[in-house]
Amino acid sequence: MVSGGGTNLQALIDAEKRGELKSGKLALVIASKEGAYALERAKKAGIPTAVIPRRAYATQEAFDKAILDAWGEARIDLVVLAGYLSILTANVTGAYEGRIINVHPSLIPSFCGAGFYGLRVHEAALEKGVKVTGATVHIVNEVPDGGKILLQKAVEVREGDTPETLQKRVMEEAEWLLLPQAAEMMCQKLPALYD
Numbered sequence: 001m002v003s004g005g006g007t008n009l010q011a012l013i014d015a016e017k018r019g020e021l022k023s024g025k026l027a028l029v030i031a032s033k034e035g036a037y038a039l040e041r042a043k044k045a046g047i048p049t050a051v052i053p054r055r056a057y058a059t060q061e062a063f064d065k066a067i068l069d070a071w072g073e074a075r076i077d078l079v080v081l082a083g084y085l086s087i088l089t090a091n092v093t094g095a096y097e098g099r100i101i102n103v104h105p106s107l108i109p110s111f112c113g114a115g116f117y118g119l120r121v122h123e124a125a126l127e128k129g130v131k132v133t134g135a136t137v138h139i140v141n142e143v144p145d146g147g148k149i150l151l152q153k154a155v156e157v158r159e160g161d162t163p164e165t166l167q168k169r170v171m172e173e174a175e176w177l178l179l180p181q182a183a184e185m186m187c188q189k190l191p192a193l194y195d
Contacts, residue, residue, distance in 0.1 A: 001084035002031050006038025007171060008082035008103055008179055013045045015180030024187035028074040030067070032086050048074070054086060064091045071096070075194040078186050081140060082179065085117060090142035099193075100140035101186060103179045105170050107152055108136040112145035122163040122170070131157055133166065135174035137182035150185065151178045 002009055009029060015021050029042035030050045042049045050070050057063035067088075071079065081088075081102040093100060104112055104121075110133075111124045125133045134154040139147035153174040157166060 001079060001081045002029060002036055002038035003033065003085040004036055004038060004083050006036065006041040006083065008175060009038045010041050011176035012080065012082065012180055012183060013041065013047075015183075016045075020180055021184050021187070023184055024078060028070065028076060030070055032084060038083070060089060061091070064089055067092055068095055077190055077193050078183065079140075080179065080183055087114070087144055088140060093140055093142050097141075098139060099186075099190060101137055101150065101179075101182055102140050102145070102147075103175050103182075104136045104138065104145050105133075105167065105175060106136065107132070107134040107154065108138060108145055108149060112136075114144045116145070119163045119167060122166040125157065126161060126163060126166065133157055133170060135170055135178055137178045150182045153178055 012021070012026060016026055026045070026047050028048050028050065029038060030052055031039050033053050034051050039049050039051070052063070052066050052070060054063050057066060077099065079096055079100040081100065088100065106112055106116070106121050106125065110130070111121045116124065132154045134152060136149055137151045138145065138149045141147040155170050155173045
């Protein structure tokens with residue numbers, strides 16, 4: 001599940017090419033909007049894509065059903081939120097309980113929850129004056145960034161950092177390493193939903 005440029009998706013694609021995703025495969029990329037560059041990354045890697053924008057559905061229930069139908073048709077066992085900017089409802093998280101993971105650009109419980117995404121997280125970290133930040137991969141539940149923590153990695157905050165430089169370092173030193181590790185870890189331990 002993606003919304004933008006797909007750098008976290010690219011980390012997963014690269015890990016799959018290196019043989020680090022041994023227990024699963026990238027089977028579908030769903031974008032929240034047309035034109036997301038992540039769709040191009042998926043197409044170049046030969047991964048099927050779909051676009052499911054919230055505004056295309058009259059109700060939240062219809063949107064939830066579209067997502068769940070797409071996952072079911074593709075026989076998805078594990079969902080990875082890789083820069084997906086929509087909050088999934090309890091209907092969706094409940095249907096895939098313990099099978100959705102997300103990477104968040106901070107050390108949860110700091111700078112997380114509703115409204116904390118993208119540069120906002122790094123702006124908040126810099127405003128607070130923390131010396132260490134990082135990334136967290138967690139199970140997704142109905143509480144934004146509230147699920148069980150799977151992996152974390154610390155990243156140093158440097159003198160003179162801007163939100164942009166800090167974001168880049170957190171992605172390179174933590175997010176792009178943790179997300180493939182967590183995906184492999186989950187694929188190893190989850191029983192298949194579909195035979």
